[in-house]
Amino acid sequence: MTGFLASLSGLTFINPWILAGLAALPVLWFLLRVIPPSPKIVRLPTVRFMAGLNPSDRVSAHTPWWILLLRLIIAALVLLALARPVLNPADSLNQSGIIRIVMDNGWAAAQTWTAQQTAAEQILDRAARDRLPVIVMTTAPDPGKVRIGMLGPMPAGEARNMVRGLHTRPWPADYAAVANAVRDGTKTKDAIHTYWIGHGLNDGTPASATGLARTLQGNGSLTYLEPEAAARPVLLVSHLKPGQDLSVAISTAAGTPTGLPLAVDALGNDGRVLERVDTLTGDKTTTDVTIKIPESLRSQVARIHLSGRHGAGGLILLDDQFERRMVGLATTKDEGTRAPLTDAPYYLTRAIEPYVELKTGSIDDLIKSGPSVIILPDIGAIPPDTLNALENWVKAGGLLLRFAGPNMTQGESFLTPAPLMRGGRAMDGGLTWDKPQTLAPFGDESPFYGLDLPADIEVRRQILSAPGTSDAVRVWAALTDGTPLVTASSLDNGLLVMVHTTASPEWSNLALSGLYVQMLRRIIALAGTPITNTHADGTLEPLQILDGDGRLQAPDSTAEPIDARAFDKQMPDSRHPPGYYGHAGAKRALNIGERIRAVAAMPSLPNGVVRGTFTGGTETDLMPALLATALMLFLADWIIMMILQSPLMIGLSRMARSGGTAIIVLGLSFATLPAHAQTAQTQTAMDFANGTWLAHVRSGDPTLDAVARKGLENMDFVLTNRTSIEPAGVVMVDPEKDDLAFFPLLYWPIAPSAPPVSDKALKAIQYYLDHGGIILFDTRDQGATIALPTGVPGRNQIILRNMVAGLNVPPLSIAPDDHVLKRSFYLLDSFPGRYDSKNLWVEEQTAIGRDGVSSVIVGGNDWAAMWAEGDPERPTMSQEMSYRFGVNLMMYALTGNYKADQVHLPHILERLGQ
Structure with a gap:
């Protein structure tokens, strides 16, 4: 009781003057009391005997007090x-004039956008109560524009819809353009109170941020509002180089707490996640991450993604x-007649x-096949026609890699980075003073x-x-005496590379070392630099953005388009x-993380600026609930009066004829209620018994629960439109509080923050499993490291094991190819x-x-994450296959192994002689 009274202490009325109408309730009581109810109509044949009677006393009927x-x-x-x-209302703005909302919506805002919108809506709700006009601005230009627009003034309700x-x-914000727009667009003499809803990072220079702040005030x-330090956006910085391991860095702003868990995925x-690296933020603002991935998968990597972080700042696209x-x-x-261990092509x-x-x-054959790189091992003289074709191929963007050898000692200098001297240089003969x-x-x-660099390479x-080699020739590798070993130069859009020794061990032991492989891989990775995907005017057209x-x-x-040179x-x-x-044949990737190398927190703002953080809104508007209750009671009054005014059957008949009206009233009453996630506590046992419900177990992570609900709602749509199953809805259950017996299947997503399962919940789960229930545990980590019962499990598998350690679960094995x-x-061939991943674990022997x-x-x-994406009416191929697995799963839960005999159909036909 004390807690209830304490909660009422935070109750405030937005229109308190309307409460004066409560004083009229006694008058309403009197009027309803003296006005009799409508008379009943009774068909009585003997009523004719009452004609002419004139009773002396008339007693009016009264409406029952209840x-x-x-x-x-x-x-x-x-x-x-x-x-x-309103319960626990936010403080009034206590301001007059105009409210200006400035939304920071550059690349970094994608990671905090929901919190920013919520903060803006809370301010606009307060502005609506004070009936203040609102101006809305953003800090990032709209697509194709340079100037920043200013919208308003407008009513707060309209501004709220606009913010949504x-x-x-x-791309980054343009604080200078925002300042210019404020100066050009501010023509009122009224005070303008600005709320800058930021993401906590400085999306420009310190000078431009402070300059904008001075302009706004x-x-x-x-007032500048930002998230807590732990919730600030982070940036995935590219350190990628062709031919090397996938190296990136995570840039965090100063003041970000250490030990913040992050994960980098190679997609x-x-x-599909081809490889994941988990890491924690440290004392420095940069956390280096190297993704080591098998060579068989290396060429399949299309992008690097910071897991759980939305927007361009958490993504690096890989190009050609x-x-x-x-x-x-x-x-x-004649190369086929040489000994393999002396043959240059063998080593290459x-x-x-x-x-x-x-x-x-x-x-000639190689040029026709269109390779990115052509390697010439010790090929000196080349026929003129072939030489011209090779030169044109290089100019068009090819990379020509040449190796020295006895055939190149005649000073052939066509298609080499620099002219070559005749004869070569020997450092191992008896007639020379030089040493290797x-x-x-x-x-x-x-x-x-x-x-x-191995020390034993000679x-x-x-x-x-x-002598006199052009400055355009670059020396990529040299010997200790300064003479070049690898040189390179550009030829129009192509590249010429010369290795001044042999590709075999004939002149050097370089070909016998691991360095030889690494050098070749890095040279090959340079193919297409400078890039050739330009038009005649030297521009690169946008392909995907x-x-x-x-x-x-x-x-x-x-x-x-972008100028290729810039x-x-x-x-x-x-x-x-x-x-x-x-263009489609050759493309370059433009990434935020390649142009912005580090992030910084918003600097100190000028004096007078109020700086705060987002706060979770605890304000509750009670108006919808009160109207819903009033409508429900009105419906009850209507039904009661129909029964009282006529015999029961007649009343029921009227109710049946006017059932549409009752449905409309009920619909209006429910429409006034705010939407909330449906839980098992909001339904009755009769509701669950009268329909098939799709259920997911509370994970302990609200975001994950929302994804699971959305995914099951989409599966509800798919099942209804494709099968005879018509689910009654989606519900979230808590094994400790809810009766699980009504649900044929429970979807249980595992969250890293999942709380331990209580003994009471474990008993309920065990009872559910022992009496026909099915639980799909989704560890959400691709299942690549699931190692039941042996092997090293992943993080979520460890969490799952700890959660259900008290359950009596039979031994599990990977589902065979002929599983129902x-x-x-x-x-299906897999469970997408x-x-x-094809690693789906089921019981080896069922009970x-x-x-x-x-x-x-x-x-x-x-x-659930895949089911929740996109539109189930127009799914992508990967979403379609995932929906199909969901249909199979639900059919399996409802019908069991009724199709198991089809697995043995070939054997049955064979035995029947067909």
């Missing part, structure tokens, strides 16, 4: 609702530089074949920079470049959003969700009486 009380309660509830009671419709942008007050084109390339190796007719093939698509043949040379450390500008012979949430989409008319310096903006540019789950409705149906199913494909 009906009067019910009607007074209805009137009181309506008055209370119109007075707009705003979107984040995948020029004719009023300024394929289909969105990281794809598996076609390499041509030129051979001559062994070195690069695991990493590229290798083709061998004559130079080792390699000098690689320079910072060399593509080989960072490679470990070069005994080399071909030297002629990112939206504010980090999703690739087709470019619209506002996306403009591509590496182009900052993403409203006309050049992040994404892919070039693959054919209960659709014919957000991931497509007696279960018809071979497994009570426990364990997987990690994050099914």
Whole structure:
């Protein structure tokens, strides 16, 4: 009782003057009391004998007191609702003039956008009570525009709808443009009180941020709101280099708490997680992450994603530089007769074949096949026609890699980075004072920079470049005496690379080292640099662009081409959003994390600026609940009066004829209630017994619960439209509080923050499993590391084991290829969700009486996340396959193994002689 009274202490009425109407309730009582109810109509044949009677006393009927009380309660509830009671209301703005909302909606806002919108809506609710006009602005330009627009003044309710419709942008904000818009658009003399709803990062320079703050507080007050330090956005910074491990860094603002868990995913084109690296933020603002991935999967990586972080700042797109390339190796007719251990193509093939698509043949044949790289091992003189064709191929963007050797000692200098001297240089003969040379450390500008340099590599012979070599020739590797080992130069759009020793161990032991493989991989990865996907005017056309949430989409008319020569310096903006540019055959990726190398917190703002953090709104508007209660009581009064005014059957007949009216009133009453997630406590046992419900177990993570609910709602739609199953709805259950017996299947997503399962809940779960229930445990981590009962489990598997350690679960094994789950409705090869791991674990031997149906199913494909994406009426192929697994799963739960005999159909037909 004390707690209830304490809660009422925070009750406030927005329109308190309406409460004066409560004083009229006694008058209403009197009027309802003296006005008799409508007379009953009774068909009585003997009524004719009463004609002429004139009774001396007339006694009027009165409405029953309890009906009067019910009607007074209805009137009181309506008055209370119109007075707009609010529990724990936010403080009034206590301001006059105009309210200005400035939404920070640059790339970083994608990670905090929901919290920013909520904070803005809370301010607008307070502005609506004070009837203050509102101006709405954003800090990032709209697509294709440079100037910032200003919307308003407008009523607070209209501004609220506008804020809900705003979107984040995948490019940085322009604080200078916002300041200009404020100066140009402010023409009122009224005070303007500004609320800058930020994401906590400085999306410009410190000077531009403080300059904007001074402009915003020029004719009023300024309040800057931001998330807590732990919730600030982070940036995925690219350290990627072709031919190397996938190296990235996570940049956090100063003041971010240490130990913040983060995960970096290497994703394929289909969105599958090929590799994940978990890490924690440290004392520094940069956390380096290296993703080591098998070579068999390396070429499938399409992007690097910071798990759980939306927007362009948590995504790095990979382009053609990281794809598996076609390499041509030129051979001559006599090479097949040489000993393999002295044959240059033999060493080249062994070195690069695991990493590229290798083709061998004559130079003419290789040019026709269209490779990215052509390698010429010690090929000197080339026929003129072939030489011209090779030169044109290089100019068009090819990379020509040449190796020295005895055939190159005649000074052939066509298609080499620099002219070559005749004869070469020998350092291992008895007639020379020179000694074999080792390699000098690689320079910072060399593509080989960072490679470990073995001390035992020696070069005994080399071909030297002629004196007076052009400055355009770059030396990528040199010997300790300064003479070049690897040189390179551009030829129009292509690249010429010369290795001044042999590709075999004939002149050097380089070909016998691991460094040889690494150097070749890095050279091959440079194919297409400078890029060739330009038009005649040297521009790169937009192919796919990112939206504010980090999703690739087709470019619209506002996306403009980029000058190829300026591509590496182009900052993403409203006309050049992040994404892919070039043409379908060759593309370059424009990433935020390649242009912005670090993030910084919002600097100190000028004096007078109020700075605060987002707070969760505890305000509750009681008006919808009061109106709903009043409507329900009005419906009850209507039904009661129909019964009282006529015989029961007649009243029931009237009720049946006017059932539509009752339905409308009920619908209106429920329409006034605010929407909340449905739980088992909001339904009765009769509701569950009269329908088939899709249920998911509370995970302990509200975001994950929302995803699970949305996914099951989409599955509800799919099941209703494709099968005879018509689910009654979706409900979230708590095993400790709810009766699980009504649900044939429970979907249980595992969250890292999942609380331990109590003994009471474990008993309820065990009883549910022992009496026909099925639970699908979804660890949401692809199932790649599930190792039941042996092996090293992943983090979520450990959490799952700890949660259900007290359950009596039979031994599990991977579902065989002929399992009924693959054919209960659709014919499937796997169990796809957000991931497509085939590791789905079921009971090895089911209990007696279960018809071979497994009570426990364990997987990690994050099914609800895939079901929740997109529109179930127009699913993508991956969503369609995931929906099909969901249909099979529900059929399996409801019908058991009724299709198991189809697994043995071939054997049955064979025995029947068919």
